Amino acid sequence: MNNELAQARIRIDALDEQIQTLISQRARIAQEVAHIKERMGDSTGNHYRPSREAEVLRRAMERNTGPLTDETVARLMREIMSACLSLESPLKIAYLGPEGTYTQAAVQKHFGDSVTARPAAAIDEIFRDVETGNADYGVVPVENSLGGIVSHTLDELAQTTLRICGEVTLPIHHCLLSTETSVEAIRHIYSHQQSFAQCRKWLDARLPRAEKETVASNAQAVLIAREKGGAAIAGQQAAKLYGMNILASNIEDDPNNTTRFLIIGKHDPSPTGDDVTSVVLTAQRNTPGALFKLLQPFARENIDLTRIESRPVKGAAVRDYYFFIDFRGHALDPRIESVLGEVRAAAAYFKVLGSYPTAPF
Numbered sequence: 001m002n003n004e005l006a007q008a009r010i011r012i013d014a015l016d017e018q019i020q021t022l023i024s025q026r027a028r029i030a031q032e033v034a035h036i037k038e039r040m041g042d043s044t045g046n047h048y049r050p051s052r053e054a055e056v057l058r059r060a061m062e063r064n065t066g067p068l069t070d071e072t073v074a075r076l077m078r079e080i081m082s083a084c085l086s087l088e089s090p091l092k093i094a095y096l097g098p099e100g101t102y103t104q105a106a107v108q109k110h111f112g113d114s115v116t117a118r119p120a121a122a123i124d125e126i127f128r129d130v131e132t133g134n135a136d137y138g139v140v141p142v143e144n145s146l147g148g149i150v151s152h153t154l155d156e157l158a159q160t161t162l163r164i165c166g167e168v169t170l171p172i173h174h175c176l177l178s179t180e181t182s183v184e185a186i187r188h189i190y191s192h193q194q195s196f197a198q199c200r201k202w203l204d205a206r207l208p209r210a211e212k213e214t215v216a217s218n219a220q221a222v223l224i225a226r227e228k229g230g231a232a233i234a235g236q237q238a239a240k241l242y243g244m245n246i247l248a249s250n251i252e253d254d255p256n257n258t259t260r261f262l263i264i265g266k267h268d269p270s271p272t273g274d275d276v277t278s279v280v281l282t283a284q285r286n287t288p289g290a291l292f293k294l295l296q297p298f299a300r301e302n303i304d305l306t307r308i309e310s311r312p313v314k315g316a317a318v319r320d321y322y323f324f325i326d327f328r329g330h331a332l333d334p335r336i337e338s339v340l341g342e343v344r345a346a347a348a349y350f351k352v353l354g355s356y357p358t359a360p361f
C-alpha cells in the first residue's frame with residue numbers, strides 16, 4: 001500500500017481509539033447524572049432535559065471550525081447524547097405515522113436514533129398517548145412555510161393540559177415516488193393535502209392531467225401507490241423505506257419550504273437564554289379594541305412576537321376565536337412574567353402552552 005495512505009490510516013485509527021474512549025467516559029458520566037437526579041428526588045425515571053440538550057448542541061456548533069458543517073456537528077453530538085440517555089431507558093416517542101413521514105424525520109432530528117418511536121394514526125392519538133403515559137413525548141407538525149397551520153394540532157393544543165417542551169424545524173424536500181420508471185407514465189398521484197399545495201406549480205407543469213387523490217399522510221400515499229400503481233409525493237426517507245423509485249426530486253414550489261414541529265410532554269423546560277413561549281387566549285366579547293389591548297403590553301415591553309394564528313372555538317354559540325401567540329423569551333423571565341400577568345387579567349381565557357428552547361439547528 002502507498003506509504004502516505006497507510007500513515008494517514010494509522011493516524012485515523014489512533015484518533016478513533018481516543019474518540020471511543022472519550023465517548024465511553026461521557027456515557028458513564030451521563031449515567032452518573034441520572035443517578036444524581038434520582039437522589040435529588042426525581043423518581044419519574046425521565047432524565048431527558050431539553051434545555052440542557054439545546055445548550056450542548058448550541059455550544060458544539062459555536063465551537064465548530066470546520067471542515068464539517070455546523071449541522072453535521074450538531075447531528076453527531078445529537079446521536080451521542082441520544083445514546084447516552086438511552087442507557088437508562090429509551091424514551092418512548094409518539095409521532096404522526098406511518099413510518100416514513102416527515103414527522104418521523106423530525107423525531108430523529110430532535111431526539112436522535114436511540115429512542116423508541118411509535119407511529120400514531122392521527123394527531124389527537126399522539127396527545128392521548130402522552131396524556132395517558134403510553135409515550136413520554138409526542139411530535140406533531142404545527143405549521144408549514146407554504147401550506148400554513150396544521151389546524152388539528154392547534155385544536156388539540158387549545159384543549160390539552162400537556163406542555164410544549166420543544167420545537168424542530170425541518171426543510172421539506174418532496175419527491176415523486178413510484179414503482180414506475182418515468183414521470184410520463186403517471187396517471188394518478190396520491191398525497192397529503194399540504195404536499196399537493198406545496199408542489200402545485202410543478203404538478204401543473206409536468207403532470208397537468210394526472211388525477212390527484214388526497215390521503216391522510218405522505219407515507220400512506222406511498223403505500224397506496226405501491227399497491228395500486230401511480231405515484232406518491234413524499235420524502236426521500238419514504239422512498240428508501242418502501243423501496244420506491246424516485247422519479248423527480250425537490251418538486252416543491254419553494255426551495256426554502258420548511259415545516260415546524262412541536263414536542264409535547266408533561267414538564268416545563270428551564271430557561272436557556274434563547275427560548276420561545278407559546279400562549280393561547282380568547283379576547284373579551286363585544287369589547288372594541290380587545291385584541292389590540294391584549295397585544296399592547298408585548299409591544300410596550302419590546303417583546304418580539306413571532307406568530308399569531310386564530311382558530312374558531314368549537315361549539316361556541318357566538319363566533320369566538322382562540323388566538324395562538326408565540327414570542328421570544330421564557331415565561332420565568334420577570335419582564336415576561338409581568339406582561340403575562342397583565343394579559344391574563346385582560347383576556348377572557350388564557351393559557352401558557354409552554355416555554356422551550358428555540359430549535360438549535
Ligand SMILES: C=C(O[C@@H]1C=C(C(=O)O)C=C[C@H]1O)C(=O)O
Nearest residue numbers: 030033047048049052053081084
Ligand atoms: C446528562 C444529562 O441528562 C441527559 C443527557 C444529556 C447528555 O448526554 O448530554 C443531556 C441532558 C439530558 O437529556 C444532564 O442532564 O446533564
